[in-house]
Amino acid sequence: MDYLDQLEAEAIYILREVAGQFERPALLFSGGKDSICLVHLALKAFRPGKFPFPLVHVDTGHNFPEAIEYRDNLAEKLGEKLIVRYVADTIQEKNLQDGKGKFPSRNALQTYTLLDVINEFEFDACIGGARRDEEKARAKERIFSVRDEFGQWDPKKQRPELWNIYNGKIDKGENVRVFPISNWTELDVWNYIKRENIELPSIYFTHERECIKTEHGQWMNVNEFVQLEPTDKIEKVRVRYRTVGDMTCTAAVESEANSVDDIINELKETRISERGATRMDDRISEAAMEDRKKGGYF
């Protein structure tokens, strides 16, 4: 078997284990390339049957419109159930403080909405597109990652995961986060997108965008949420997105990549990691992700 076949087979095996082991699973869908791959893998795992889970999106209100449009079209095209819950509603209901500052982030706030939607539907397993190559804390997380009733990850209490035997046994109220593409790298994802001819939101490819340069030299797009300062210089730049997160905390990369082939070539050349190039939220500290996961984040 070719290496992409092996990765694909492993992911499908894991998706089918979720279907077999849980009563009420869900697939967390963001409109980004990793969760788009998950949907593609789910088609291969379960068609001609329906998905044994709905697609769930936690909409921060700061998403790129292209990603939202893609999400709605995909759910309609596939005829699968899509559940959307809004961080803005959670902020109102729980009387939370919205993100502040120049780039107001709802990254921490989306954990509340995620935990609420898990409670609302009593999901016992949530499938996500996280990969171990993304970040150091993720490199240590299991494929079946048990969370307590507060959604918390305890790295010291992880179950040993042997061979391809996945223990998804939990008590009521707990849930398992499942990461079928744990062993894929960013380049693997793109090679797979190419091989399978998977359609993506347009922002992954080069386009002209009004941006400002941050103090770290990253290109942030100008939008209604970013608080411009008088010294900010708005420039038109040819960019693409390497990852699709919130508009307020995802940076664009300068690129002329027009096709999946261009992107693969670009990635082979680049010496900056995906999160390093694009995420502002991990810059806070070396253990930023570890801490967020302990708080219930993905």
Place this chain on the structure above:
Amino acid sequence: MEILRFFTAGNVDDGKSTLIGRLLYDSKSVSTDILETLTRQSKTTGEDTEIDLALLTDGLRAEREQGITIDVAYKYFTTEKRKFIIADTPGHVQYTRNMFTGASNTELAIILVDARHGITEQTRRHSIISSIVGLPHILVCINKMDLVDYKEDVYNQIIEEYKHFSKKLGFNKVSFIPTSAFTGENVVNKSTKMTWYQGPTLFEFLETVEIEKGQDSTDARFQVQYVVRPQTDDLHDYRGYAGSILSGTFKKGDKIHIYPADLTTSISKIEKFEKEVNEAHSGEPVIIHLEDEIDISRGTIFVPVQNQIQSENTVEAVVCWMDNKSFQPGQKLLLQQNSFRTKAVIKAIDSKINIHNYQDEESDGSLHLNDFCKVTIKTAEPLTFDNYKSNRKTGSFILINENTNNTVAAGVIE
């Protein structure tokens, strides 16, 4: 392109994380922003080297603080020839279970030996565990050669000693490379200080070594993970058994036996991604349809009728105990073999394996953390299995504590 999964084992101070760090660093698999962070961290840990390569693999805060690897960390790198998945596992005896876990998914073990100390108790233990996990190929990296002045006779002496010790462990192949992870000799770049060594560097070795999947048999085995039933108007009678081919090949028309139901039927159709195929091979995810309507649930195993498999309520196995709490035989557990789960009870501990000399010893009657014991297990429903030596997929299982839901042991069937 292929995938090679390997794991690394060594003492706390053998420079294991440094070796992997060096491999990633010199093969240019580390991004510049991660290097920047590392340089910052190295300064705070007070290492005198420019950059502490071990920090590349120690992911958790507690690990960085203590300077040791606690949990299994997975690292990835790709060359033109291969994709590599590294399970970096802790070496200390108290983390034996983590090592066993890391090793269970791999095809090659890299065992580090400190050239100054030669074969130690740890080397023996790591090798014995690799043997129990059934790894066919061991690579011994004799590391820290810089600290023995790159002397060939030190290297040769360790090789002789290791060969002698490992004879009884049943590896198909054992290879040796003299390295210095600290200076990078023979990791990615060929050593200029050990010109007496003509073999490949670690990097060359990894790119070219034959990938052995253990003793996986060619006997066909399939296990049902999930039943696909669309129940739509046009697919009203569709009933397909989704799962992966565990080993061997299944063909359309094959007469098969169904376990544990003990029934015989034949394969009417094999589908892969909604296309009909005539045959499917080991590892492929498929949906299988059967000629007869049989009540089949998750965990059921299909085997060609001319093939033998065991299906019994009693199995003998070697278990590695992974729970912090000690355990007495008689208490109830769940046994999970891939997608099959049944209640089980450990009837007896037949003996304990001394993982320092591979001798059987008498057990004290309990299973303790990191123990390897030969046990007799009784299952509520019959278990359909091969012995682990002939088939890793059908010969392995985990034990789950019904009360805590934790995975408390890993087992290989004798």
